[in-house]
Amino acid sequence: xxxxxxxxxxxKYYIPHGSTLPFFGSVALLVLMIxxxxxxxxxxxxxxxxxAGLALLFTLFYRWFGTVIAENQAGxxxxxxxxxxxxxxxxxxxxxxxxxxxxxxALFYARQLSLPWLGGDGAKGVTALLHPxxxxxxxxGGSGPDRLGPNAGGEFEVMHAWGLPAINTALLLTxxxxxxxxxxxxxxxxxxxxxxxxALTFILGFTFLGVQAYEYHHAWTExxxxxxxxxxxxxxxxxxxxxxxxxxxxxxxxxxxWFRCLRGHFxxxxxxxxxxVAWYWHFVDVVWLGLFVFVYWL
Amino acid sequence: MAxxxxxxxxAHHDDKPQGITRWLTTTNHKDIGTMYLVFSLAMFLxxxxxxxxxxxxxxxxxxQFVDPGFFNQMTTMHALVMVFGAVMPATVGLxxxxxxxxxxxxxxxxxxxxxxxxxxLFFAFMLLLSTLFLPGGAPASGWTLYPPLVLQxxxxxxxxxxxxHLMGASSIMGSINVIVTxxxxxxxxxxxxxxxxFSWSWLITAYLLIAVMPVLAGGVTMLLTDHFFATSFFNPAxxxxxxxxxxxxxxxxxxxxxxMILPAFGIVSEIxxxxxxxxxxxxxxxxxxxxxxxxxxxxxxxxHMFTVGMPLAGQMFFTLSTMLIAIPTGVKVFNWTATxxxxxISFEPPMLFAIAFLFLFTIGGFSGLMLAIAPAxxxxxxxxxxxxxxxxxxVPGAVFAIMAAVYYWLPKWTGHMYDMKLANFHxxxxxxFVNVLFFPQHFLGLAGMPRRIPDYATQFAxxxxxxxxxxxxxxxxxxxxxxxxxxAARGGQKATAxxxxxxPGLEWTVPSxxxxxxxxxxxxxK
Numbered sequence: 001x002x003x004x005x006x007x008x009x010x011x012k013y014y015i016p017h018g019s020t021l022p023f024f025g026s027v028a029l030l031v032l033m034i035x036x037x038x039x040x041x042x043x044x045x046x047x048x049x050x051x052a053g054l055a056l057l058f059t060l061f062y063r064w065f066g067t068v069i070a071e072n073q074a075g076x077x078x079x080x081x082x083x084x085x086x087x088x089x090x091x092x093x094x095x096x097x098x099x100x101x102x103x104x105x106a107l108f109y110a111r112q113l114s115l116p117w118l119g120g121d122g123a124k125g126v127t128a129l130l131h132p133x134x135x136x137x138x139x140x141g142g143s144g145p146d147r148l149g150p151n152a153g154g155e156f157e158v159m160h161a162w163g164l165p166a167i168n169t170a171l172l173l174t175x176x177x178x179x180x181x182x183x184x185x186x187x188x189x190x191x192x193x194x195x196x197x198x199a200l201t202f203i204l205g206f207t208f209l210g211v212q213a214y215e216y217h218h219a220w221t222e223x224x225x226x227x228x229x230x231x232x233x234x235x236x237x238x239x240x241x242x243x244x245x246x247x248x249x250x251x252x253x254x255x256x257x258w259f260r261c262l263r264g265h266f267x268x269x270x271x272x273x274x275x276x277v278a279w280y281w282h283f284v285d286v287v288w289l290g291l292f293v294f295v296y297w298l
Numbered sequence: 299m300a301x302x303x304x305x306x307x308x309a310h311h312d313d314k315p316q317g318i319t320r321w322l323t324t325t326n327h328k329d330i331g332t333m334y335l336v337f338s339l340a341m342f343l344x345x346x347x348x349x350x351x352x353x354x355x356x357x358x359x360x361x362q363f364v365d366p367g368f369f370n371q372m373t374t375m376h377a378l379v380m381v382f383g384a385v386m387p388a389t390v391g392l393x394x395x396x397x398x399x400x401x402x403x404x405x406x407x408x409x410x411x412x413x414x415x416x417x418x419l420f421f422a423f424m425l426l427l428s429t430l431f432l433p434g435g436a437p438a439s440g441w442t443l444y445p446p447l448v449l450q451x452x453x454x455x456x457x458x459x460x461x462x463h464l465m466g467a468s469s470i471m472g473s474i475n476v477i478v479t480x481x482x483x484x485x486x487x488x489x490x491x492x493x494x495x496f497s498w499s500w501l502i503t504a505y506l507l508i509a510v511m512p513v514l515a516g517g518v519t520m521l522l523t524d525h526f527f528a529t530s531f532f533n534p535a536x537x538x539x540x541x542x543x544x545x546x547x548x549x550x551x552x553x554x555x556x557x558m559i560l561p562a563f564g565i566v567s568e569i570x571x572x573x574x575x576x577x578x579x580x581x582x583x584x585x586x587x588x589x590x591x592x593x594x595x596x597x598x599x600x601x602h603m604f605t606v607g608m609p610l611a612g613q614m615f616f617t618l619s620t621m622l623i624a625i626p627t628g629v630k631v632f633n634w635t636a637t638x639x640x641x642x643i644s645f646e647p648p649m650l651f652a653i654a655f656l657f658l659f660t661i662g663g664f665s666g667l668m669l670a671i672a673p674a675x676x677x678x679x680x681x682x683x684x685x686x687x688x689x690x691x692x693v694p695g696a697v698f699a700i701m702a703a704v705y706y707w708l709p710k711w712t713g714h715m716y717d718m719k720l721a722n723f724h725x726x727x728x729x730x731f732v733n734v735l736f737f738p739q740h741f742l743g744l745a746g747m748p749r750r751i752p753d754y755a756t757q758f759a760x761x762x763x764x765x766x767x768x769x770x771x772x773x774x775x776x777x778x779x780x781x782x783x784x785x786a787a788r789g790g791q792k793a794t795a796x797x798x799x800x801x802p803g804l805e806w807t808v809p810s811x812x813x814x815x816x817x818x819x820x821x822x823x824k
Binding site: 084103136 | 314315320407408410414421453467477482483509512526529539542
């Protein structure tokens with residue numbers, strides 16, 4: 001309606017009109033959360049509510065991003081809107097960094113403080129009296145002769161850094177390079193190279209996920225390393241699991257902007273969606289380096 | 299300037315849908331701000347109702363009205379509702395209404411996400427309040443959700459965790475919006491150091507929110523997996539530690555208390571200048587003080603948990619870093635006082651609330667200093683002294699500032715002056731009863747009464763009765779507040795554009811009520 005007039009007048013502010021998407025999205029997340037709670041409480045049919053919530057959520061993403069892409073292609077957004085999107089994406093990524101910080105914090109706390117304290121270090125060393133012979137040594141799975149409690153699994157082995165995780169590191173780092181090549185190609189207007197290297201990037205991303213799935217299967221069934229394997233298993237699976245979830249989201253986003261590239265979207269000057277996804281992908285990359293060093297290697 | 303273009307553009311811009319559709323689909327910052335404010339008022343009354351249950355039970359020793367389990371649900375829900383449902387959304391509502399007007403922006407930078415934030419919050423609270431009716435009742439662990447106690451919650455447990463996730467998502471989106479609006483949408487000439495202090499305080503609050511809400515999300519996620527997926531983050535049997543949750547929670551929780559108080563600082567700064575008829579004393583120092591408080595809030599969290607046992611070095615560090623906060627806070631209190639010094643002061647309701655804030659918040663600040671001293675805290679920890687402390691900073695602190703803001707900007711929102719006499723009466727009732735309510739709790743705490751108990755030794759009976767009388771009085775006074783707002787929204791004496799005597803800020807250059815779209819083109823800022 002009033003959009004077109006605003007688009008070409010740089011002195012006028014851009015103001016979007018009413019939208020049903022936010023309310024729809026809130027209902028979608030409400031259904032998702034109710035479904036998850038019912039599912040966890042073993043209520044019959046809870047799983048179906050959960051699936052319905054997921055379906056609504058994907059519908060929301062499809063509709064919302066579809067709207068934004070269509071508005072963008074129609075040339076409605078001025079540079080100010082573009083800057084708003086950029087800043088929004090940056091601060092969203094910062095909030096994600098802080099989410100991972102909580103789990104890294106838990107890892108450091110367990111390794112450096114709580115486990116040594118359980119082992120008798122420091123002024124609170126009562127364990128030596130309560131559980132003589134207990135040694136709080138990382139990696140701790142709550143198992144074996146040092147076993148403290150009932151919820152621990154049996155024997156387990158750690159996931160060594162220089163096997164599958166090293167391959168995954170190489171995959172992700174390479175994908176960062178291919179993505180950068182694609183970005184430069186986009187800026188230089190070389191669409192063929194752009195499409196090729198963007199495709200390589202998400203293929204590397206999905207390969208990473210395949211390797212991680214194999215790694216999880218190996219850990220769970222052969223190494224005895226599970227979520228319940230003490231604080232080692234907890235931090236291992238929660239950190240790498242949330243990272244894997246983010247890789248999944250990032251790879252799907254890469255796939256979507258690849259389709260957009262094939263359709264001829266984005267110009268060498270303006271391609272916020274591409275950059276937003278690229279930032280997200282690099283963020284996922286950096287988190288992985290942290291995981292590789294602190295979860296697998298050290 | 300901006301007015302004229304408005305009237306011309308008015309017809310086609312104000313074509314908003316009527317009825318419920320308007321509120322479900324609006325992307326207008328004023329509509330969304332109004333929804334936040336109304337939501338927050340409703341939650342303030344619900345949370346207040348929970349408080350009335352608590353004070354009724356504590357009126358006399360013995361168990362009179364509720365069983366201890368339900369009492370614990372009330373303390374937990376009172377806190378969660380007041381923190382996440384009343385105080386935070388109220389300041390978000392004020393941010394939505396005022397920041398675009400103060401910085402000369404047409405709206406918030408990301409209007410659709412703005413509406414998403416609101417409805418997510420709304421549904422999060424539907425989820426949270428529904429836990430009261432689930433088997434096992436609402437969470438009863440206290441709002442701090444410490445394991446292992448919280449893991450004994452009934453069916454409410456996953457619901458409460460997911461409600462917190464939704465609130466967190468809502469807060470993160472809301473604060474991204476505030477940051478982007480302020481960094482990207484300021485009118486030409488509105489440099490950061492010309493920006494009104496309310497907008498400044500919210501900019502810094504938004505940074506705090508983005509940094510700590512995800513940490514809370516991580517913490518409650520670990521609770522969830524400990525409960526349902528056999529992880530052992532907080533279970534010593536598997537090498538974890540319940541104290542880890544306290545660290546994670548308070549890394550969020552301490553900045554959270556500043557998230558509630560920094561916008562209040564901004565509001566009070568605005569109001570003191572207007573009614574002292576002087577610009578704020580030491581504007582830049584005020585900005586830097588807010589920023590310093592925000593920074594320090596990240597490195598003081600363990601002062602909430604001195605008694606769990608931590609290394610001596612940790613106790614000393616957290617004592618000293620907490621003490622440091624007194625410096626920027628002192629700068630603020632002195633600057634507010636200096637702003638009033640030799641001003642020609644008048645005592646309209648917003649000013650009364652702001653002055654009460656200044657005195658009573660400072661009392662809460664001083665008891666905070668006492669609590670910061672680790673060896674002294676061993677005595678005060680988990681007593682009513684702590685309850686008195688944080689209620690002084692939150693009720694006559696944050697809540698009074700929010701009420702001051704409502705009385706300050708209500709004519710701008712509704713276009714009507716409110717009933718000044720009644721508002722004055724509301725002020726005096728609130729101020730007297732809030733002190734009757736919370737001041738005796740200092741005595742109770744110092745005498746050793748623990749918090750979060752439904753029954754107590756008879757030696758605490760007298761002051762508990764006094765405190766409960768104050769509580770009922772304060773609760774009833776708030777019905778006046780609701781009445782005054784509804785009355786002003788429905789009609790009354792027309793407000794001028796300036797409303798007050800030459801107040802500072804762009805919001806006073808537009809008519810009252812402010813037009814649906816304030817600025818179509820950027821206003822000029824000199």
